[in-house]
Amino acid sequence: MNRPGLAIAGVAGALLSIYSPLSRTVFGSWDDEFLGAWLGLALAAYLACVHRNRSAAKALSLVAASVAAWFIAFQITVWTAAPLVNTGGGHQNPLVVLPFFLGGFAGAGIVSITTLYLYGESGPMGRRILACSIAGGVLGAIGYPLGVASSTVSGYEQRALLVIWQTGVSLCMGLVWPSGDTATVDAAGTQPRPRQRVPVLVKIFVAAVVLLVAWPFTERLRMQSRIRQSDRAIAEYRARQPELQGLPAAIAGADDERLILSPIGGHPVKFAGHYLPNAGGDRPQTVVYSASYKNPTDEFSNVEVAGVMVTQYPTAEWAAYAVAGTSVLERTPAAVVRTFGPPVLASSQGIDPTDVYWQSGVFAVRVRSPIGGADEFIRAYLERYPSTP
Numbered sequence: 001m002n003r004p005g006l007a008i009a010g011v012a013g014a015l016l017s018i019y020s021p022l023s024r025t026v027f028g029s030w031d032d033e034f035l036g037a038w039l040g041l042a043l044a045a046y047l048a049c050v051h052r053n054r055s056a057a058k059a060l061s062l063v064a065a066s067v068a069a070w071f072i073a074f075q076i077t078v079w080t081a082a083p084l085v086n087t088g089g090g091h092q093n094p095l096v097v098l099p100f101f102l103g104g105f106a107g108a109g110i111v112s113i114t115t116l117y118l119y120g121e122s123g124p125m126g127r128r129i130l131a132c133s134i135a136g137g138v139l140g141a142i143g144y145p146l147g148v149a150s151s152t153v154s155g156y157e158q159r160a161l162l163v164i165w166q167t168g169v170s171l172c173m174g175l176v177w178p179s180g181d182t183a184t185v186d187a188a189g190t191q192p193r194p195r196q197r198v199p200v201l202v203k204i205f206v207a208a209v210v211l212l213v214a215w216p217f218t219e220r221l222r223m224q225s226r227i228r229q230s231d232r233a234i235a236e237y238r239a240r241q242p243e244l245q246g247l248p249a250a251i252a253g254a255d256d257e258r259l260i261l262s263p264i265g266g267h268p269v270k271f272a273g274h275y276l277p278n279a280g281g282d283r284p285q286t287v288v289y290s291a292s293y294k295n296p297t298d299e300f301s302n303v304e305v306a307g308v309m310v311t312q313y314p315t316a317e318w319a320a321y322a323v324a325g326t327s328v329l330e331r332t333p334a335a336v337v338r339t340f341g342p343p344v345l346a347s348s349q350g351i352d353p354t355d356v357y358w359q360s361g362v363f364a365v366r367v368r369s370p371i372g373g374a375d376e377f378i379r380a381y382l383e384r385y386p387s388t389p
Helices: 003-018 020-030 037-050 056-087 094-119 126-150 156-175 200-239 316-329 375-384
Strands: 269-275 287-294 304-312 334-337 344-347 354-360 363-369
Touching (some): 003 037, 003 156, 037 056, 037 094, 037 156, 056 094, 056 200, 094 126, 094 156, 094 200, 126 156, 200 316, 316 344, 316 354, 316 363
Antiparallel strands (some): 269 287, 287 304, 304 363, 334 344, 344 354
């Protein structure tokens, strides 16, 4: 085993990690999440080229382990550093090295377990992995403070840590590497070596690491897919926008004509009024009336039981367009409900437990409640503003 070779691979991985333009080119918006992948790629490439261990499954497992090592080490460092935030002393606080030791220890353990068991010869591995883990903890503890002490450039601390940690951990794996070559063929290049049996627990560990990496990225891909679908729905919705030319002027009516200012179900009005938003771009001139209702026993009017917004559009076509676009633009699914008689739309994933809206001629009515149970308000406003089919 060429022991300095793994250290060189570690340096290569670190340099690739800190070269942000390359990471953004390769991984796009995922560059932060895949920051640890470069170490795994460098180690796998070294072992494939120099020692002819060219298993694609092992290489992918090592890359996944490196990604997981970076993620877990980062999270452990952040979690353990949080209690130290209020202890004072900043970088001079001697306890600041503890989170970096723990994160470096965990990260090195993951990388060394995967590398040594998948690529090394059989033999006792516990002490070797422990040595690499301790080395990783020490390198983490000195890497970040060293970067802080040596430069005031933003982000230099992380770059220094990556170079010191990845190089040191890779060198340590080379120093403790099991005896024998990692090649899959003998020295003459003719007879294949017997395949090393990987312990079942290590297989489970590697599978867990791969799942740990794959699961959040799969969820993110699903989220990005939902966002793309939502963006397409918004584009299709905007393509159906009514004409803005030749619309009648918006004329504000009296608040007591547009809003219910008397108590509803014993809940008095907290405040009520109207305003005219500026027209322009892709929206016409409207008049927005709003009312907030409170508990009768709330003398300070701090808690809103329900809020109502009635928006007056210049035409019924624009009111229908606005109501249809509420769930699309806010990216919150809505379903038609007939609990209150006339059909209305109810948001199922909005901020408020109760969020119901509908069209009534040139008006769009919306009733929301932060505490839920606003049926009496919905029925009262449906009586004044019947839902347009």
